[in-house]
Amino acid sequence: MTEETRIIESTWDLTAYQFKIEADALNLFVKGLKDKKILGRKCRVCGTVYVPGPTYCRKCLVDIDQVVEVSQEGRLDAFTVSLADVRGKPVENPFISCTVKLDGTDSFLMGVLEGWTDWRSVKEGMRVKVVFKDVTQGALADLSHFQLI
Amino acid sequence: MNERVAIVGYKQTKHTVDSPVARERMIYELVKSLYHDMGITKDDIDTFVLASNDFTDGRTISEVFMVPRIGAYMKDETKVEADGLNAALYAYLRILSGLYNTALVIGFSMAGSEFRVPLTQAYTMDPAYERPRGLINFYSTAALQAGAYMKKYRFSDEDLAQLTLKNIRNANNNPFAARKEPDASVDTILGSRPLYLPLRQAHVSTYADGACAVVLSSKKTAKKFTDKPVWIDGVGHVMDTYYVGDRDLLAMNHLTAAAKKAYKMAGIKNPKKEIDLAEIHTNFASEEPVLAEAMGLFKPGSGKDVVKNGESAITGALPVNPSGGPLGANPINATGLIRLAEASAQLRKEAGQNQIKGAKTAVVHAQDGPGAQLNTVFIVRR
Amino acid sequence: MGRNVAIISVGYNGRFISKRPDINIPELIQPAVNNALSKTKLKPEHIDAYVVGNMHTFEGVNQPHLWASDHFNGSGKPVMRIATGGTTGASVYQAAYYHVASGMYDVVMAIGWEKQDEGDSQVGLMGILLPEAFSLFHFGPDTTSDRGIAGLGGGGSTGGAAFQAMSYLTRANAGIEHIDRVAALMRSNAAKNPYAHLQQPGCTEADIAGTPIISYPLRFGHTCPTSCGAIAMILVSEEKAKKFGLTDRVAWVKGLGSGTSDATTGNLIEGQITDPAEQQICKITAKKVYSMAGIKDPRKDIQVAEVYSGFSHQDLMWPERLGLFDEGMAPKMLDKGVYAIDGELPINPSGGVTSTNAIGASAMVRVGEAALQVMGLAEGGHQVQRKIENAVAHGWGGLFQFVTITVLGKTPVKK
Ligand SMILES: [Zn+2]
Numbered sequence: 001m002t003e004e005t006r007i008i009e010s011t012w013d014l015t016a017y018q019f020k021i022e023a024d025a026l027n028l029f030v031k032g033l034k035d036k037k038i039l040g041r042k043c044r045v046c047g048t049v050y051v052p053g054p055t056y057c058r059k060c061l062v063d064i065d066q067v068v069e070v071s072q073e074g075r076l077d078a079f080t081v082s083l084a085d086v087r088g089k090p091v092e093n094p095f096i097s098c099t100v101k102l103d104g105t106d107s108f109l110m111g112v113l114e115g116w117t118d119w120r121s122v123k124e125g126m127r128v129k130v131v132f133k134d135v136t137q138g139a140l141a142d143l144s145h146f147q148l149i
Numbered sequence: 150m151n152e153r154v155a156i157v158g159y160k161q162t163k164h165t166v167d168s169p170v171a172r173e174r175m176i177y178e179l180v181k182s183l184y185h186d187m188g189i190t191k192d193d194i195d196t197f198v199l200a201s202n203d204f205t206d207g208r209t210i211s212e213v214f215m216v217p218r219i220g221a222y223m224k225d226e227t228k229v230e231a232d233g234l235n236a237a238l239y240a241y242l243r244i245l246s247g248l249y250n251t252a253l254v255i256g257f258s259m260a261g262s263e264f265r266v267p268l269t270q271a272y273t274m275d276p277a278y279e280r281p282r283g284l285i286n287f288y289s290t291a292a293l294q295a296g297a298y299m300k301k302y303r304f305s306d307e308d309l310a311q312l313t314l315k316n317i318r319n320a321n322n323n324p325f326a327a328r329k330e331p332d333a334s335v336d337t338i339l340g341s342r343p344l345y346l347p348l349r350q351a352h353v354s355t356y357a358d359g360a361c362a363v364v365l366s367s368k369k370t371a372k373k374f375t376d377k378p379v380w381i382d383g384v385g386h387v388m389d390t391y392y393v394g395d396r397d398l399l400a401m402n403h404l405t406a407a408a409k410k411a412y413k414m415a416g417i418k419n420p421k422k423e424i425d426l427a428e429i430h431t432n433f434a435s436e437e438p439v440l441a442e443a444m445g446l447f448k449p450g451s452g453k454d455v456v457k458n459g460e461s462a463i464t465g466a467l468p469v470n471p472s473g474g475p476l477g478a479n480p481i482n483a484t485g486l487i488r489l490a491e492a493s494a495q496l497r498k499e500a501g502q503n504q505i506k507g508a509k510t511a512v513v514h515a516q517d518g519p520g521a522q523l524n525t526v527f528i529v530r531r
Numbered sequence: 532m533g534r535n536v537a538i539i540s541v542g543y544n545g546r547f548i549s550k551r552p553d554i555n556i557p558e559l560i561q562p563a564v565n566n567a568l569s570k571t572k573l574k575p576e577h578i579d580a581y582v583v584g585n586m587h588t589f590e591g592v593n594q595p596h597l598w599a600s601d602h603f604n605g606s607g608k609p610v611m612r613i614a615t616g617g618t619t620g621a622s623v624y625q626a627a628y629y630h631v632a633s634g635m636y637d638v639v640m641a642i643g644w645e646k647q648d649e650g651d652s653q654v655g656l657m658g659i660l661l662p663e664a665f666s667l668f669h670f671g672p673d674t675t676s677d678r679g680i681a682g683l684g685g686g687g688s689t690g691g692a693a694f695q696a697m698s699y700l701t702r703a704n705a706g707i708e709h710i711d712r713v714a715a716l717m718r719s720n721a722a723k724n725p726y727a728h729l730q731q732p733g734c735t736e737a738d739i740a741g742t743p744i745i746s747y748p749l750r751f752g753h754t755c756p757t758s759c760g761a762i763a764m765i766l767v768s769e770e771k772a773k774k775f776g777l778t779d780r781v782a783w784v785k786g787l788g789s790g791t792s793d794a795t796t797g798n799l800i801e802g803q804i805t806d807p808a809e810q811q812i813c814k815i816t817a818k819k820v821y822s823m824a825g826i827k828d829p830r831k832d833i834q835v836a837e838v839y840s841g842f843s844h845q846d847l848m849w850p851e852r853l854g855l856f857d858e859g860m861a862p863k864m865l866d867k868g869v870y871a872i873d874g875e876l877p878i879n880p881s882g883g884v885t886s887t888n889a890i891g892a893s894a895m896v897r898v899g900e901a902a903l904q905v906m907g908l909a910e911g912g913h914q915v916q917r918k919i920e921n922a923v924a925h926g927w928g929g930l931f932q933f934v935t936i937t938v939l940g941k942t943p944v945k946k
Contacts, residue, residue, distance in 0.1 A: 017207035025801045027670075078808070079694070080749070081744075124697070125701075213794050227613065230613065241624060267591055386610070390601055391597055518594065
C-alpha cells in the first residue's frame with residue numbers, strides 16, 4: 001500500500017429499510033401451533049401441501065384457499081450436527097438441526113432434532129414426531145423440536 | 150433468428166406512496182392478472198427477465214423470493230440490475246437471438262415506503278471522494294443542470310412551474326399515478342419547499358411503491374397473443390462518463406447518441422416529425438426539456454416556447470409524458486418500463502383520458518445514475 | 532437459434548487474493564480488461580458493448596459500473612448491468628452472448644468482479660435472508676438459545692449447505708472422507724493454476740481432514756475463501772472471428788441456459804418444497820443446453836467440466852446433476868481418478884470455487900476456464916492434455932436455486 005491509498009470506513013445500513021412482509025403463511029402456522037396443530041395450505045390444482053402455507057401455489061401460480069391440518073409425524077430428511085462455532089471452537093453440547101417432511105406434506109420443516117444419544121447413529125429416513133412446548137402461546141417457539149420415534 | 154419483436158401485453162400496478170401489500174403480493178397479483186387479461190398461463194412464457202436492485206430492495210440477491218411469484222419456478226430466468234427498460238432490452242435481445250419466442254419483463258420497487266431514496270442514491274457515488282463530500286448527488290446534479298439550462302435559455306421559474314403543472318395534470322388523469330394534486334397551480338409549485346434551487350419539492354418525481362410487467366413476443370408468435378402488437382423497431386443505450394464535472398449536462402451527448410442509434414434502426418430521419426409522443430424518464434421536472442432536446446424532439450433551448458405553445462401537452466404537436474411521467478409515479482427499477490407500457494397504451498388506444506389521437510410512433514426513454522449517466526431509448530410502433 | 536458466437540479471449544486482473552487494499556473497484560477491473568484485450572489485436576474502440584456485474588451489496592457501492600465505466604472503456608458505449616447472486620458472472624457472460632447472437636452487436640466484452648476486502652461479505656450474505664429473519668422474529672421464535680435460531684436458519688454458519696451435503700452423502704452412500712478427498716484434489720489443482728487463490732501443492736485428504744468440523748459433514752477445509760479479483764472475456768460473432776483471423780484458438784458457445792427454482796433453503800416463511808440435493812432445475816437446464824449444443828451423451832461428448840461449488844460436497848453433486856456421471860457415482864469416479872487433470876473426465880482443473888471465490892467473477896471464471904481448456908491456453912500446468920472437443924461450465928447461486936450452464940466447443944454448431 002502506498003501513501004496515495006487510504007482506507008475509508010463506510011457501512012451499508014440495512015436497518016434504514018422498513019420491510020413489508022407477507023404474513024399469511026406464518027400467521028396460519030402459529031395459530032395452529034397455539035392449539036398444538038400443524039396447519040398448512042393445499043393447492044386445489046396440483047395438490048401440493050405447503051407448511052407453512054402461502055396463499056398461492058408457486059407451481060401453478062394460483063391462489064390457495066384450502067387450509068389443511070397435517071400429520072405430526074414424518075420422515076427425517078437432511079440434518080447437520082453443529083460441532084463448532086463460526087471460529088472453529090468446539091461447542092460444548094453438539095446439537096442437530098434437521099429438515100423434516102411431515103406425512104402428507106410436500107414441504108420441508110426445519111427444527112432441532114432430539115431423542116438421540118450418539119449423533120453418528122442418526123440416519124436420513126428415520127421417523128420423527130413434532131413435540132410442542134407444554135404451554136403454547138401462538139409463536140414459532142411453541143414447536144419445541146422434532147423427536148426420534 | 151427472429152427479425153422483429155413486439156410488446157403483446159403490459160400491465161402496471163396502481164402506484165402508491167405506501168402500498169397496502171408487500172412487494173411479493175404486489176408482483177404476484179400484477180403478473181397473474183396480466184396473464185389472465187392476455188388469456189395465457191406462465192407456461193406461455195419462455196424466459197423471464199427481472200429488473201431490481203439489491204440496494205433499493207434492501208436485500209442481497211433481491212430476486213430470490215420474487216421469481217416464484219411471477220411463474221418462473223423451474224423455468225429460465227435472469228435479472229438486470231438497472232431500470233426496467235434495460236430488462237426489456239435484454240429480453241428483446243434474447244428473443245432476437247431466436248432461442249426464445251416470449252419473455253416476461255418485470256420491474257418493481259417499494260421506493261415510496263420502504264426506504265429513503267437519497268440514501269440508496271448516495272451509495273452510487275464513489276465511496277472515497279464524492280460520497281463523503283456529499284456535494285454531488287442526484288438532486289444537486291439535476292439542480293446544476295436545471296440552473297444551466299434556465300440561465301442559458303431564459304427558461305424561468307414560472308416556465309418550469311408550467312411544465313411541472315402539465316405533468317401533474319396528466320398524472321391526475323392517469324389512474325395508475327400515485328400523485329394526485331387536483332388543486333396544483335403555478336403558485337403552489339413556486340411555493341413548494343426549496344431543495345436545491347432552482348429545484349423545489351414539487352419538481353421532484355414521486356417515489357412510489359409499484360411494479361410494471363410487459364410481455365414481449367417474436368413476430369412468429371405475436372399473433373397468438375394479440376391483434377394489437379406494438380413493435381420494437383429501434384433501441385439504443387449509451388453510458389456517459391462518471392464524473393459529473395466531466396460531462397456536458399446541457400448537451401447530453403450520450404443520450405443523443407443512444408437516440409440516434411434507435412432512430413437509425415427504426416428508419417427515422419426526422420424524429421420531431423415522425424414521432425407522435427415521448428415517454429421520458431425524468432427524475433426531476435427540469436430534466437424534461439434537456440432530455441427531449443438531446444433526443445432531437447425539440448430545438449435546443451426551445452423549452453420556453455414549447456411550454457408556452459403547449460407543444461408537449463397531450464393536445465400538442467409532440468406530447469411528452471402524457472401519462473404524467475415519473476412526476477406521477479417513480480417506482481425506481483420499474484419507471485422506464487412503465488414508460489414502455491404507457492407508450493404501448495397510447496399506440497393501442499388504451500390510454501383513457503390521456504389518449505392522444507392517432508399516435509403511431511413513440512419514443513421511450515429510461516435513465517440510470519446521477520444526471521442520467523446511462524440512457525436507454527426505444528422506438529415503438531403500432 | 533441465433534448466429535454463432537465465439538469467446539476469443541479471457542483476461543484476469545492477476546492472481547485472485549484475499550486483500551487488495553492498494554486499489555479500488557475500478558482499478559481492480561481495469562487490468563482484467565487490458566489483459567483480455569492484450570491477448571487479441573483488439574483495441575478498446577473495437578468493443579461494441581459491455582455487459583458487467585458483481586454483487587454490489589458486498590462492497591457497498593450501488594451500481595458500481597457507473598463509477599467504473601471510464602476504467603473499462605465503457606463511457607460512450609452501451610453498458611448493461613446484470614446481477615443474479617452466485618451466478619452473476621455467468622449471467623453477465625450469457626447476456627453478452629445474447630448481445631452478439633441477436634445480431635445487434637459484433638464484439639462484446641463481459642466483465643465480472645468482486646472486491647471482497649472492501650465490504651463486509653457477512654453483511655452482504657446476511658442481507659439475503661434479513662427481511663425473512665425479521666419476519667420470523669415477528670412470530671415469536673425461540674430466541675433463548677442458539678438452537679432455536681439455528682433450527683430456524685438451518686445449520687448454523689454453513690446455512691443449508693450442510694443439509695445438502697448430508698442428503699448428498701446419504702444418497703450416494705458416501706462418507707465425509709469423499710468430501711475431504713475432493714477438497715484436497717481442488718486445492719492441489721489450484722496449485723497448478725497461477726490465478727487461483729488457495730494454492731496448496733500436493734494437498735492431501737489428511738490435510739483437509741485435519742481442519743475442524745463446523746457443522747457435520749462440513750469442515751473448514753470444505754468451504755471457499757473470500758477473494759478479490761476480476762475477469763473479462765471478449766465474445767464475437769462468427770463473421771468477426773473470421774475477419775480477425777481468430778478461428779483456431781477460440782471457444783464456440785454451443786448451448787446455454789439459466790434456470791431458477793424457489794428459495795430452497797431457509798424458506799421457513801412460505802414452505803420449502805424443493806429438495807436442495809435433488810437439483811431438479813439443474814437437470815432441466817442441462818437437458819435443454821445439451822440438446823441445443825447437439826450433445827447426445829454428455830459422458831462421451833464432454834471432456835472437461837468446471838462446476839460452481841461453494842462447498843466441497845458440491846464438487847461431487849454437480850457433475851452427477853449435470854449428467855456427467857450416474858447419480859451416486861461421483862465418489863467412485865473420484866476414487867478411480869476420473870476427476871484428475873489427467874483423468875478421463877477432469878472436474879475443475881482450475882481448482883474450482885472452493886479454491887477461489889470472488890463471487891461476481893466466480894461463475895464467469897467457470898466459463899472462462901472452460902474456454903481456456905477448449906482453446907488449449909490454460910496456464911501453469913492445469914491444461915488438460917487429452918483432446919477436448921466440448922467443455923461444460925456451470926454456475927450456482929441465489930438461495931440454492933439459480934443455475935447457469937454453458938457448453939463450449941472447438942467447432943460451432945452447424946446452422
Ligand atoms: Zn399448485
